[in-house]
Amino acid sequence: MPLTVKALFYDVFGTLTDWRSGVARAAEAVLKPKGFALDFGAFADAWRGEYQDALEEVRSGRRPFCKLDGLHLRNLEITLRRFAVTGLGDAEKHELNLAWHRLDAWPDVRPALVRLKRKFLLAPVSNGNISLMVDLARRNGFPWDAILGAEIAGDYKPKPRVYLAAADAFDLRPADCMMVAAHSNDLSAAAALGLRTAHIARPNEHGPGRGEVAPRVPVDFAVTSLGELADKLGV
Secondary structure: OOOOOOEEEEOOEOOOEOHHHHHHHHHHHHHHHHOOOOOHHHHHHHHHHOHHHHHHHHHOOOOOOOOHHHHHHHHHHHHHHHOOOOOOOHHHHHHHHHHHHOOOEOOOHHHHHHHHOOOOEEEEEEOOOHHHHHHHHHHHOOOOOOOEEHHHHOOOOOOHHHHHHHHHHOOOOHHHEEEEEOOHHHHHHHHHOOOEEEEEOOOOOOOOOOOOOOOOOOOOEEEOOHHHHHHHOOO
């Protein structure tokens, strides 16, 4: 099948950004001065571990759609209780919740996005809300053409609406779009709708040696960096 891709859609948490290090760093900055001696990496893992259950509440219709910031805050409350962290005020919880807005990109990301933008439309198709995506883009210099994803679709990946709404926003067919992610389930859902797919290995996403080193599903491209994908796409 000839490659007719005109737009590249990106997962963000884990694929483009190192969420674990960023969240652990923020948790330490807020909690350590208050005397909480925690394994902050484990705290980040536990907070992220509540993610899919919270999304499923929305995907299943048991909970109305709300922005990811709201779900993250609810999940933070659960995680604080699990780690026996008490005494935080609303302002401190809000500050800690902004950790997700202040993540750093993996080193290969920004240079490759600049290259890829020469040939393709670029947009995040993330479960993150628009303000979150804007903050990450400004922090890391992501050169998006648009910000798409959950808030535009009113649902969360891997529901079909999220991918299809992104293609529709650019007036493109699904086959003219490629989903780029470090997570096989994301790519499988996109491929089922006719999108092309690229898997980026992020072997340290969940800590050293704890990430997908290769796709578990068929993909169009499997690479070890975004720069390698740019090479394969001829930019």
